[in-house]
Amino acid sequence: MDISFENVAYTYQPKTPFEHRAIHDLSFQVSSGTFVAIVGHTGSGKSTLIQHLNGLLRPTQGQVTIGDYQLSSDKKLKEMKELRRRVGVVFQYPEHQLFEETVAKDIAFGPANFGVDQAEIKKRTYEVIQAVQIPEDLLERSPFDLSGGQMRRVAIAGVLAMEPEVLVLDEPTAGLDPRGQKDIMDMFYRLHQEKNLTTVLVTHSMEDALHYADHVIILDHGTKYMEGKPAEVFVKKEELNKVQLDLPEVIQFIFKVEEKFGFRLTYRGQELSELAQELKELIRGADNHE
Amino acid sequence: MRQSFIEFNNVSFRYGEEHPWVLKNVSFVIYPDEWVAIIGHNGSGKSTIAKLINGLLFPQEGEIIVDGLKVSQDTIWEVRKSVGMVFQNPDNQFVGTTVRDDVAFGLENRGVPRPEMIKRIDSSLTAVSMNDYLLHEPHRLSGGQKQRVAIASILAISPKVIILDEATAMLDPTGRLEIMSTITEVQDKHNLALVTITHDLNEITKADRVIVMNDGKVWLEATPREVFTKKEELQLIGLDTPFVSKLADQLTNLGVEINNQPLSHEELLEELWISHSKM
Amino acid sequence: MNNAFIIGQYIPGESIIHRLDPRTKITIIFFFVIIVFFANSIASYGLLTVFSIGSALATRIKLSYIIKGLTPVWFLIIFTFILHLVVTREGDVLFELLSFPVYSGAVAQGSAISLRFFLLILVTSLLTLTTSPIEITDAIESLLHPLKRIKFPVHELALMMSISLRFIPTLMQETEKISKAQASRGVDFKTGPIKERLQAIVPLLVPLFVSAFKRAEELAMAMEARGYQGGEGRTKLRELKIKPIDIVTFGIFCLIIIGLYLTRT
Structure with missing residues (x-):
C-alpha cells in the first residue's frame, strides 16, 4: 500500500499546560513495496509518526493516506479494524505484549481478533514460526518460559500471522546480541522481498538503514530534515552533523x-x-x- | 606479583538442580585499577558473573574472593561496600523519587551523616555531569541520564570496583556514548577496577583485558587487539568484530601489509599510511 | 490530567501553605476533621468557613479552580442536602416541595451537614494540592515514628509508599505502550458490548503484571546491591524541620479552637 503524509501535525494534550507538539508540517510519500528507514534522535517524532500508520493516532492537522484509507482530524475512519489488520506493527521490545498460556495461542490472538478462521490460523502459525525460526515443539509451551530472544521471535510471529501488507518495525533488534540482531533483520528483509511488503523501519542504526533500506527519511524536531536514497543521504556529512547524527x-x-x-x-x-x-x-x- | 582484587576459582553455577549449568568451572582474576571487559552472546553466562561478585547469587562449586574476602552470606555486606553495580534497565534501579534522593539511597543505607551525604551527592553528580538535574524526577530523564545517575550513586559510596552489567544495552547511540565517555573519565580520575559486561565489541577497545565467555566457560582471555584477530571464531559464538577489523582482514587477504591489528579508524589509517609510504 | 478533578493532585508553588512542614498540615487537618463536628451555631460555622476559605486563598491557587475541581463532590453535597430535606421531620413545616412537606429543622440540619462535608473536603484537598506525595510520605513516617516501639514497620511502609510513587509514571507509560500494542493486534478497548470490553482487559493486565513483577525483582536486586538491609542504622537525606511559620500557624489554629469553643451554643 502507498503511504502519504500531507502537512501532518500531531500535538499531545492540546490546550493544556502539558501541550506538546510532537510532529509538524510533515509531508512525504512512500510507494508500495518500498523498504523505508526512518532515522532521527530520540524525541524527533519517530514513534509518533509510526502510530499514525495504523490509526493509533489521528493527525491533529493534515492528512495521512495509507492505501485507500484516510486519516484526518475531522473524521473517524470507519474501517479502522481493516486498516489495523493490513498494517502490522512490531513495537519496541514486542515480547512485552505476550500474555497467552501458550505460544500457539499468542500467535493466534491477532488473526482471531480479525476474524480469521481456526484452520487458516493453524496454517499461518506453521508458516510464521518457520519464518522466525521457532521450533514447532515450543508451540505448546508458555511464552514466559522462553529465552528473551525466543520471546521476541514469538511476538514478531504474532504480528506476521495477521499477514499484513505494511510492516512497521520500531527498533526491532534493541537489546539483542549481534547475531540475534542480524538474524532478525535478515528475516525481515527476506519477508519484505518474498511477500512484497511495504516495510517501515524505525532505527538508530545508520548501518541497518544503509544496508536494508531503499529510502531514508531523517526526522529532526518533529519534521522531515532530509530524505532520499541511503547512499545519497548518508554522504551528506555536514547536514547530518548539524542534527548530531553519525554517518x-x-x-x-x-x-x-x-x-x-x-x-x-x-x-x-x-x-x-x-x-x-x-x-x-x-x-x-x-x-x-x- | 600483583595482588589480585577479584578471584574466581573453579566456579560453577546453576539456578537449580534441574536447570543446566550457567557457568562451568570458571576461573580468572581481576587486578586493582584494571579495566576488564567481559563479552559473550546473550545467555553465555556473562551477567551471572556480575551477580556472583557481590553475592546476589552464590556458586554451587568453587569460590569467589573479593578484596581478600571469600564471598558468602556472612561477608556480603562487607563485599558490597567495595563493589558498585550498574544494571541493564535504567528504570528498574532508580529507587528515589528524584535524582538527589536516588544518589542518597546508597549513602542512607550505609548510615552516612547528612552533611557528608550532601557533599558526596554534589561531587558524584558533578563527576557524571548531572549536577543540574538534582530535583528531576526519573520519568523526565533519558535512559542515558538515568544510567549516569546510577553511576553517580555508585561513585558516591567510593567503591573499589564498578561493574557495568550491560548498562548500555537498552540505550540509544547518544546514551551509549554518554555512558562510555563517563566511565572512561571515571576510570581515569578514580583509582578503581572496572568490569564492563557487554555484547558490543565496540565497547571493549579501551579495556586493558577482555574475557570472552561462551556457553558458561571462559573461551578466551586476551587484550582487545588479540581478540579482534579472531574474527571467524567470534562470529561462530554469536559475536561480531567491529568495522575496522573486518576491513583490515579484507586488506590482509588482498596482500596489503597490516602489522598491528587496528582498534580504531585512526590506527588503520596509520597502517595504510605506512604501507603507502613503503611502496 | 485532562480532567479538572483535583483531589489527589499536587500543584507546585511557593505559598505559605506550600512551605509549611507537611506534619503541621497533617496534624491541623486531623484536628480540623474532629472540631468540625463540634460546630453547632451560625457563628461557629462562620468561623470554620472563614478559616477554610482563608487557607484556600493563602495557597495562591485560584479559588475558582479548586471549587470547579470539586465538581463531583458538589453532587454529593447537594444530594446530602436534598436527602435531609425529604427525610428530616423537625420544626415547622415551611413549604411543600412536590407534595413533600419541608420542615425548618430539615433546612437547618441539611445546610449544616452539607457545609461540614464541604469544609472537610476543601481542607483535605488543600493538603494534597500543596504537598508533594513524597513530603506526605516523609510526614507520615515521622508522625508514625512512635509506633516503632510496638514493632510497627514504619520505615518499610514509608519506603513502600515512596517506591510506589516513583513507579506510578513508569507503569502508566507501560500501560499505554501495551494497550497500543494490543490495539494493533485487533483488540478494541473502546467499543462493543461490556462483556467483550472486559475481556479485552486480559491482554493488557497480564503483560502489565508480568512486567511489574519483573521490575520488582530487578529493583529488589538493585536495592540489595546498593547496600539496603532494612531501616536499622540508616541515615536520612530528607529531613523535616519545624520553622517559625509552623509555630505561628499552630497558634492561629489554637485560636480557632478557642473561638469555636466560645461561639458554640
Whole structure:
C-alpha cells in the first residue's frame, strides 16, 4: 500500500499546560513495496509518526493516506479494524505484549481478533514460526518460559500471522546480541522481498538503514530534515552533523581516507571486499607516480 | 606479583538442580585499577558473573574472593561496600523519587551523616555531569541520564570496583556514548577496577583485558587487539568484530601489509599510511 | 490530567501553605476533621468557613479552580442536602416541595451537614494540592515514628509508599505502550458490548503484571546491591524541620479552637 503524509501535525494534550507538539508540517510519500528507514534522535517524532500508520493516532492537522484509507482530524475512519489488520506493527521490545498460556495461542490472538478462521490460523502459525525460526515443539509451551530472544521471535510471529501488507518495525533488534540482531533483520528483509511488503523501519542504526533500506527519511524536531536514497543521504556529512547524527561507519572511514591521503574515494554501496580492493589500488597506484 | 582484587576459582553455577549449568568451572582474576571487559552472546553466562561478585547469587562449586574476602552470606555486606553495580534497565534501579534522593539511597543505607551525604551527592553528580538535574524526577530523564545517575550513586559510596552489567544495552547511540565517555573519565580520575559486561565489541577497545565467555566457560582471555584477530571464531559464538577489523582482514587477504591489528579508524589509517609510504 | 478533578493532585508553588512542614498540615487537618463536628451555631460555622476559605486563598491557587475541581463532590453535597430535606421531620413545616412537606429543622440540619462535608473536603484537598506525595510520605513516617516501639514497620511502609510513587509514571507509560500494542493486534478497548470490553482487559493486565513483577525483582536486586538491609542504622537525606511559620500557624489554629469553643451554643 502507498503511504502519504500531507502537512501532518500531531500535538499531545492540546490546550493544556502539558501541550506538546510532537510532529509538524510533515509531508512525504512512500510507494508500495518500498523498504523505508526512518532515522532521527530520540524525541524527533519517530514513534509518533509510526502510530499514525495504523490509526493509533489521528493527525491533529493534515492528512495521512495509507492505501485507500484516510486519516484526518475531522473524521473517524470507519474501517479502522481493516486498516489495523493490513498494517502490522512490531513495537519496541514486542515480547512485552505476550500474555497467552501458550505460544500457539499468542500467535493466534491477532488473526482471531480479525476474524480469521481456526484452520487458516493453524496454517499461518506453521508458516510464521518457520519464518522466525521457532521450533514447532515450543508451540505448546508458555511464552514466559522462553529465552528473551525466543520471546521476541514469538511476538514478531504474532504480528506476521495477521499477514499484513505494511510492516512497521520500531527498533526491532534493541537489546539483542549481534547475531540475534542480524538474524532478525535478515528475516525481515527476506519477508519484505518474498511477500512484497511495504516495510517501515524505525532505527538508530545508520548501518541497518544503509544496508536494508531503499529510502531514508531523517526526522529532526518533529519534521522531515532530509530524505532520499541511503547512499545519497548518508554522504551528506555536514547536514547530518548539524542534527548530531553519525554517518554509517564505512562512509566515515571513506571520508577519513580522503582527508589523510587526498584520494578521491566515493561510496556507491560497494561491499567491504570491493572497498578493500579500491583502497589497495589507491595505495599502490599512488606509489606509481612517485 | 600483583595482588589480585577479584578471584574466581573453579566456579560453577546453576539456578537449580534441574536447570543446566550457567557457568562451568570458571576461573580468572581481576587486578586493582584494571579495566576488564567481559563479552559473550546473550545467555553465555556473562551477567551471572556480575551477580556472583557481590553475592546476589552464590556458586554451587568453587569460590569467589573479593578484596581478600571469600564471598558468602556472612561477608556480603562487607563485599558490597567495595563493589558498585550498574544494571541493564535504567528504570528498574532508580529507587528515589528524584535524582538527589536516588544518589542518597546508597549513602542512607550505609548510615552516612547528612552533611557528608550532601557533599558526596554534589561531587558524584558533578563527576557524571548531572549536577543540574538534582530535583528531576526519573520519568523526565533519558535512559542515558538515568544510567549516569546510577553511576553517580555508585561513585558516591567510593567503591573499589564498578561493574557495568550491560548498562548500555537498552540505550540509544547518544546514551551509549554518554555512558562510555563517563566511565572512561571515571576510570581515569578514580583509582578503581572496572568490569564492563557487554555484547558490543565496540565497547571493549579501551579495556586493558577482555574475557570472552561462551556457553558458561571462559573461551578466551586476551587484550582487545588479540581478540579482534579472531574474527571467524567470534562470529561462530554469536559475536561480531567491529568495522575496522573486518576491513583490515579484507586488506590482509588482498596482500596489503597490516602489522598491528587496528582498534580504531585512526590506527588503520596509520597502517595504510605506512604501507603507502613503503611502496 | 485532562480532567479538572483535583483531589489527589499536587500543584507546585511557593505559598505559605506550600512551605509549611507537611506534619503541621497533617496534624491541623486531623484536628480540623474532629472540631468540625463540634460546630453547632451560625457563628461557629462562620468561623470554620472563614478559616477554610482563608487557607484556600493563602495557597495562591485560584479559588475558582479548586471549587470547579470539586465538581463531583458538589453532587454529593447537594444530594446530602436534598436527602435531609425529604427525610428530616423537625420544626415547622415551611413549604411543600412536590407534595413533600419541608420542615425548618430539615433546612437547618441539611445546610449544616452539607457545609461540614464541604469544609472537610476543601481542607483535605488543600493538603494534597500543596504537598508533594513524597513530603506526605516523609510526614507520615515521622508522625508514625512512635509506633516503632510496638514493632510497627514504619520505615518499610514509608519506603513502600515512596517506591510506589516513583513507579506510578513508569507503569502508566507501560500501560499505554501495551494497550497500543494490543490495539494493533485487533483488540478494541473502546467499543462493543461490556462483556467483550472486559475481556479485552486480559491482554493488557497480564503483560502489565508480568512486567511489574519483573521490575520488582530487578529493583529488589538493585536495592540489595546498593547496600539496603532494612531501616536499622540508616541515615536520612530528607529531613523535616519545624520553622517559625509552623509555630505561628499552630497558634492561629489554637485560636480557632478557642473561638469555636466560645461561639458554640
